Amino acid sequence: MEHNTLIIGNWKLQPATEKEALALASALNKEIRPHKKITLGYAVPAAFVSSLKKKFPKLSFGAQDVSAHESGAHTGEHSAKMLASVGAQFALIGHSETRARGVTNDMTREAVRLALKEKMMVVLCVGERERDASHAYLRFVADQIKDALATVPKSKMSDVTIAYEPVWAIGSDAARVATPEECLEMVIFIRRTLADMFGKKVAESVRVLYGGSVDEKNGITFLQTGGVNGLLAGRVSLSPKKFATLIRSITL
Ligand code: PGA
16 A cells, blocks of 8 residues: 655754744644645644644544553543544654653553554654664564554554664664664664564555754755655744745655
């Protein structure tokens, strides 16, 4: 199955207020014209999902994390049902910054299950902390995928996207951006892992994204030679002009 390109902007813990979030969405909306080649979504702070969705019903907003629990004594968390009820259409699950706070592979499995139950699209984030000469990082990523998707039936895999985000390439203190060749190697490996679990057809149809220091210049190279079907972009998505330049580079 041929996909159009999926681009997700991850706002992380930004902007500071609801007013600024609405202004950012408005600026992005002005700069970026809908294009049939692109599906666009914004992973925004949970506090802003409801007002963003009301003000911009045509844009797609998602959550940055989903609780592994449906309810109960889990102070500070947001359940899939809560997020879906305020308009989140998708959710990042297992982002490295949430894993760094203690989210385990077992927790991602529960979060994936609950998000799919609420009919949210799941963007499962995987990626190694470092690359070692003996290629243990491949196994590390395979385990993240196998654990998170262990309870997902084949029929639900059309609602799952995998985002490959090497931890060493993420954020302002990233060591460097991955090369398209490094990305391609991992994408092939991810599809092989998916083929073992769900068969070749599913493995070929699942979208795989790259994330980690994507900017308005390098984004296109991952799509052209990195083997991915889209991008998960952090910092650049907070700059409407740069984000629009990135999107334009893909539609040309
Ligand atoms: P970055 O973040 O583009 O700012 O490196 C990507 C991400 O963490 O999703």
